[in-house]
Amino acid sequence: MSIFVLxxxxxxxxxxxxxxxxxxxxxxxxxxxxxxxxxxVGRLPPCIVAMEACCGAHHLGRVLGAMGHAIRLMSPEYVRPYVKANKNDDRDAEAIAEAATRPTMRFVPVKSEAQSDIQALHRARSRLVSERTALINHLRALLLERGS
Structure with missing residues (x-):
């Protein structure tokens, strides 16, 4: 069994x-x-490992890349056209593998831990800002209901 793309x-x-x-x-x-x-995957000989760039893919990409595999992360919207029939996990995995072999496919670089940490901080701050804004708007609406 010789695996070229996983x-x-x-x-x-x-x-x-x-x-x-x-x-x-x-x-x-x-x-x-x-x-x-x-x-x-660590027991497999080095091959191309393809995944959708989603939750946990960057961590797994770093781990498997350190084992000698070539990592290819793709945006899920670019993989969707390669799903052959009704969507399920096995067909998605096959579509991911097939999409990774296409010469025109655009890949997402694997983020380092530092990049992931900075992105998490930015997202947490953005969420706090939006929650604060929602709370201020809610309080303003309550005050307007009381005539203030």
Whole structure:
């Protein structure tokens, strides 16, 4: 079994994996719990590991990249056209693997831990600002109801 591209559809607890060989034929279909994913992929020879750029993909990309795999993260909207039939996790993983082989596909660079931390801080601050604004608007509306 020679895996050229491994497509991973990340789930909350269970991930779907589809491995393609050099000609694009499916040679592996498997579902793994998230905690066993690193061990399984770590035992594979270096290959292209493709995922949608979503929650947890950057961390997993850093870990698997350190194991020698080439990481390709894609925006989910670019993967959607490659889903062949009704959407499910296994078909999504196959679509991810197929999309990663396309020469015109645009990939998202894997964020470092520092970049992820800064983004988390910016998002937390943005959320606090919007909650503060909503609270101020709510209080203003209550005061207007009382004639103030």
């Amino acid at each position: 497509g991973i559809d990340l789930g909350k607890n269970v991930c779907s994996l589809v491995g393609l060989d050099e000609v694009g034929a499916v040679v592996l279909r498997r579902r793994l719990r998230r905690d066993g994913l690193e061990d399984f």
